[in-house]
Amino acid sequence: MKTIEELREKIAKTSYICGSCGSCRSVCPVYREIGWESSAPRRKIALAKEVFLKKKEKQATDQYAQRLQECTLCGKCAEICAAGIKTRELWLNLREDLRARGMEHQNLTQMALQVKTTHNISTFPNENRLDWVDDLDEVEVEVSKVGSEVAYFVGCVSSFYPMSAGISQSIVSLLDRANVHYTVLGSEEWCCGFPLLASGNSEQVLELAQHNVAKVRALGVKTLITGCASCYHTWTHEYPTILGEDLGFEVLHATQYLAGLIRTKQLELGNIDETVTYHDPCDLGRNSGIYDEPRELLQAMEGLNFVEMPHRREMADCCGGGGNLAAVDKELSQAIAVQRVREAAATGATILTSACQQCVQTLQMAARQEKLPLEVLDVTELLWRSLEE
Amino acid sequence: MEQALQKICGSRATTDPFELAPYAHDVAYVPAILVNLLTNPLPKAVVQPISAEEISSLIKWAKQGKIPVTVRGGGSTAYFNCIPMKSGLVIDTNRLQGFSEIELDQGSQKKMVWVKAGMTWKDLDDGLRQQGCAVCSSPSSAPSATIGGWVSMGGLGIGSVPYGPIHDQIMALRGVTATGEIVELSRPDKGPARNNGSEQSGLQFNDLMGTEGTRGIITEIKLLVRDVPEKEEHLLAVFNNETDTGAMMSWLGGEHFTSLYNVHFSSPEFIMSLQKAGYAHEIPPGKYSLEIDLEGKRDEVDQAVAHIRKQVKVLGGTLLPDEVGAEEWADRFKSLRLEQTLPSLLAAEMTLPVSNFAAFYERLSKLGQKTNTLCVTYAHLVSPDMALVMVLYPSDELNLIRYIVDLSFTSNLYKLGHSLGGKPYVIGFWNTPYLGKIYDKGERERRRQRKQAADPHAMLNPGKGYNPPNIILNSHVFGLAMIMIGLFRPMVLKILKGGQGQ
Ligand SMILES: Cc1cc2nc3c(=O)[nH]c(=O)nc-3n(C[C@H](O)[C@H](O)[C@H](O)COP(=O)(O)OP(=O)(O)OC[C@H]3O[C@@H](n4cnc5c(N)ncnc54)[C@H](O)[C@@H]3O)c2cc1C
Ligand code: SF4
Numbered sequence: 088m089k090t091i092e093e094l095r096e097k098i099a100k101t102s103y104i105c106g107s108c109g110s111c112r113s114v115c116p117v118y119r120e121i122g123w124e125s126s127a128p129r130r131k132i133a134l135a136k137e138v139f140l141k142k143k144e145k146q147a148t149d150q151y152a153q154r155l156q157e158c159t160l161c162g163k164c165a166e167i168c169a170a171g172i173k174t175r176e177l178w179l180n181l182r183e184d185l186r187a188r189g190m191e192h193q194n195l196t197q198m199a200l201q202v203k204t205t206h207n208i209s210t211f212p213n214e215n216r217l218d219w220v221d222d223l224d225e226v227e228v229e230v231s232k233v234g235s236e237v238a239y240f241v242g243c244v245s246s247f248y249p250m251s252a253g254i255s256q257s258i259v260s261l262l263d264r265a266n267v268h269y270t271v272l273g274s275e276e277w278c279c280g281f282p283l284l285a286s287g288n289s290e291q292v293l294e295l296a297q298h299n300v301a302k303v304r305a306l307g308v309k310t311l312i313t314g315c316a317s318c319y320h321t322w323t324h325e326y327p328t329i330l331g332e333d334l335g336f337e338v339l340h341a342t343q344y345l346a347g348l349i350r351t352k353q354l355e356l357g358n359i360d361e362t363v364t365y366h367d368p369c370d371l372g373r374n375s376g377i378y379d380e381p382r383e384l385l386q387a388m389e390g391l392n393f394v395e396m397p398h399r400r401e402m403a404d405c406c407g408g409g410g411n412l413a414a415v416d417k418e419l420s421q422a423i424a425v426q427r428v429r430e431a432a433a434t435g436a437t438i439l440t441s442a443c444q445q446c447v448q449t450l451q452m453a454a455r456q457e458k459l460p461l462e463v464l465d466v467t468e469l470l471w472r473s474l475e476e
Numbered sequence: 477m478e479q480a481l482q483k484i485c486g487s488r489a490t491t492d493p494f495e496l497a498p499y500a501h502d503v504a505y506v507p508a509i510l511v512n513l514l515t516n517p518l519p520k521a522v523v524q525p526i527s528a529e530e531i532s533s534l535i536k537w538a539k540q541g542k543i544p545v546t547v548r549g550g551g552s553t554a555y556f557n558c559i560p561m562k563s564g565l566v567i568d569t570n571r572l573q574g575f576s577e578i579e580l581d582q583g584s585q586k587k588m589v590w591v592k593a594g595m596t597w598k599d600l601d602d603g604l605r606q607q608g609c610a611v612c613s614s615p616s617s618a619p620s621a622t623i624g625g626w627v628s629m630g631g632l633g634i635g636s637v638p639y640g641p642i643h644d645q646i647m648a649l650r651g652v653t654a655t656g657e658i659v660e661l662s663r664p665d666k667g668p669a670r671n672n673g674s675e676q677s678g679l680q681f682n683d684l685m686g687t688e689g690t691r692g693i694i695t696e697i698k699l700l701v702r703d704v705p706e707k708e709e710h711l712l713a714v715f716n717n718e719t720d721t722g723a724m725m726s727w728l729g730g731e732h733f734t735s736l737y738n739v740h741f742s743s744p745e746f747i748m749s750l751q752k753a754g755y756a757h758e759i760p761p762g763k764y765s766l767e768i769d770l771e772g773k774r775d776e777v778d779q780a781v782a783h784i785r786k787q788v789k790v791l792g793g794t795l796l797p798d799e800v801g802a803e804e805w806a807d808r809f810k811s812l813r814l815e816q817t818l819p820s821l822l823a824a825e826m827t828l829p830v831s832n833f834a835a836f837y838e839r840l841s842k843l844g845q846k847t848n849t850l851c852v853t854y855a856h857l858v859s860p861d862m863a864l865v866m867v868l869y870p871s872d873e874l875n876l877i878r879y880i881v882d883l884s885f886t887s888n889l890y891k892l893g894h895s896l897g898g899k900p901y902v903i904g905f906w907n908t909p910y911l912g913k914i915y916d917k918g919e920r921e922r923r924r925q926r927k928q929a930a931d932p933h934a935m936l937n938p939g940k941g942y943n944p945p946n947i948i949l950n951s952h953v954f955g956l957a958m959i960m961i962g963l964f965r966p967m968v969l970k971i972l973k974g975g976q977g978q
């Protein structure tokens with residue numbers, strides 16, 4: 088782990104590269120809502136340059152801190168950056184520094200305490216992680232079963248929020264239908280740590296990573312699957328770095344694993360007579376490079392008319408729910424989500440799918456708020472619906 | 477002030493110092509000591525209007541209080557073009573978004589759209605492509621440059637070879653005059669519009685072409701668009717020396733291929749800097765590269781490719797595999813990646829006759845060697861016989877003395893360019909000392925008359941584009957100062973071991 092001095096040195100060097108061209112400006116969902124230059128990525132970098140390269144500490148004001156935390160970490164600025172700056176990494180480093188200065192948003196400090204206490208982001212005890220299983224009649228979910236082929240890491244949102252329980256229920260139902268020997272960790276599953284990483288609190292993630300990896304290793308599974316795009320990103324991109332070693336098992340997003348089952352005909356899908364579009368979660372698409380499998384799954388359902396949104400794949404727009412934005416400014420997060428559901432509705436789709444519990448939750452709320460004739464579902468929920476129907 | 481502005485723009489007006497601060501900056505770094513000596517760049521207020529009506533009210537309000545008004549689009553220029561020189565009000569156009577349905581002109585059979593001034597060129601192109609159309613040309617800053625911004629600048633960029641400067645593609649425009657009148661102006665040769673005589677009063681169509689927001693404010697333009705081309709090919713040819721590369725550029729311009737869309741030159745130093753940052757490894761070191769982009773009808777593209785392949789061979793060049801050209805094209809908006817190896821660059825940009833490109837490059841190399849300066853060059857062909865050349869060289873903004881002496885090298889570059897028919901590409905504030913190199917006396921006088929006619933109270937973007945606004949920027953005083961500062965440069969570079977970057 089880097090010392091704070093090393094981190095600040097890194098920020099200084101990165102900020103020096105920025106040419107202030109502003110290519111990152113019009114793609115940034117936050118800038119598009121706020122509109123003032125102060126919210127554009129280039130201005131945040133310019134301030135970082137003042138603070139870290141030119142040592143003008145006075146520029147690190149509360150407004151600076153607020154702007155740094157008004158970011159979904161969607162990574163679109165990195166995708167377009169004319170200077171090739173890994174801006175998402177820079178935002179994370181800047182948030183680490185904010186914490187070190189004691190300038191972290193109070194809701195994030197509260198969230199970190201919550202995770203420390205319950206090992207999840209909700210206020211429920213971690214023993215309630217499998218409450219969503221109670222509604223399953225035909226599927227028996229085995230917990231921490233050694234010797235299983237696959238472990239399913241459920242993620243906090245679809246473990247604790249009833250609105251998202253359909254995702255975990257669909258995933259286990261699909262695995263069951265395909266006769267996969269899977270298991271879950273139950274109360275031994277701890278938050279993956281993504282919300283902490285996103286608030287610049289990588290220190291606290293170490294314990295979570297060590298715990299989760301040890302528990303999965305103990306099961307002896309070949310494969311770990313996650314239904315959440317951010318959990319997936321954390322397991323594949325962050326844990327190996329944080330722990331400084333290979334995990335020793337493969338990690339796949341549920342859509343990747345299910346696409347494999349379809350290809351080998353271990354799972355056959357049903358019919359859906361709907362027009363459907365797909366929202367690329369930032370942490371699965373742009374930040375992890377997975378674009379094809381969710382689309383492959385959707386197109387494997389007979390009768391389904393698949394339509395793309397103008398902003399898709401590498402240039403997909405964010406749902407507004409990333410980077411802890413809702414904890415810092417809920418209205419801003421919701422305003423970004425509204426833009427995205429409007430884009431989805433404009434395609435003529437009746438169903439908007441995604442492959443992330445957070446995206447689905449955020450977009451569902453926005454579609455409801457806008458009273459759009461648009462159902463928002465996880466890809467896995469739609470897959471299971473095709474079989475149920 | 478805030479109250480008055482909020483009456484017009486609601487919450488889209490601010491006087492919060494934290495919000496105002498970014499509007500005192502553009503792409504280039506200029507030491508505060510120089511900025512504060514010559515300008516007062518921090519606006520008193522910034523507004524983000526959403527309509528011509530709001531802009532009209534803002535202008536009328538500013539006129540009453542004699543408050544200077546500066547328009548800002550993407551802020552992607554480098555010569556203080558969109559930075560207030562005398563504080564005042566900044567009108568940020570970024571909320572003027574959207575474009576109309578594509579219209580087909582029955583007479584000319586050309587397609588066109590009305591597009592709002594605050595849209596970026598990339599957003600417009602992306603939007604048009606969903607409907608099977610595309611912009612004809614765009615700047616290589618398309619993700620950040622706004623419609624109004626590029627029209628108010630030189631308007632040369634990618635696609636200028638077949639379609640000319642952006643000014644040739646505008647059929648009509650809507651805007652607001654310096655008195656707050658909302659106007660619609662057609663192209664002079666197209667209709668009832670007022671003509672372009674310098675004696676005419678009021679705002680004329682040409683007053684808004686390349687005049688950097690000094691005569692009126694563009695709110696919307698009627699732009700020619702094209703169908704998405706049937707076929708694209710992106711070739712990357714490398715050559716052994718500047719002579720062959722220059723000859724190839726001239727040949728490409730002279731052949732008048734209908735499908736020649738863009739030609740982009742990268743010097744070996746530019747390629748080396750990219751390679752140090754981990755890019756462009758497919759290009760052999762030490763080579764001069766030309767990216768040749770062809771777009772159009774399938775057979776026209778195929779024919780041009782066949783001819784180009786032959787000519788590359790004739791000139792001793794090599795064509796790299798197709799993927800390399802495709803990748804270069806995909807990265808066309810990423811020229812700043814070289815800042816990863818050279819983070820504090822200074823630059824001079826000029827238009828230059830293509831026939832003199834090789835000579836320019838040869839003399840530039842000598843100048844670089846003589847002054848121990850790493851010159852990193854890239855260029856676009858912007859007409860059959862003209863190139864837009866960018867020369868970058870490393871400095872260090874963390875070292876004030878080094879930075880100031882390095883600034884003097886820009887005038888050496890313009891001098892070199894001028895000796896070969898080159899002209900600084902933009903004026904803004906910092907290039908006002910070079911006005912005499914850009915326009916002859918008659919043209920300067922005509923420009924002044926038009927400014928006087930369109931903006932008699934010099935309210936719009938004062939200090940830009942006409943007379944040097946300060947004695948220090950007078951061409952003689954400035955020229956002498958640059959020579960003097962330049963004399964110290966070798967010594968400073970020697971002491972600081974600069975010149976070649978860090
Ligand atoms: C990486 C990079 C590549 C570039 N490539 C090119 C290129 O290929 N070709 C090129 O020409 N330039 C290029 N530029 C320079 C610059 O990006 C362009 O000139 C661009 O068009 C400026 O647009 P903008 O919206 O950023 O304008 P701004 O910088 O905001 O403003 C430029 C000028 O236009 C005026 N203005 C802006 N909007 C309006 C309006 N609505 N009405 C009246 N006046 C207005 C401003 O007052 C100012 O004087 C490049 C810059 C960068 C950083
Ligand atoms: S990561 Fe997304 S939200 Fe954050 S600055 Fe970049 S584009 Fe904006």
Ligand code: SF4
Nearest residue numbers: 105106108109111129
């Ligand atoms: S696109 Fe990259 S180089 Fe340009 S302003 Fe944004 S961060 Fe800086």
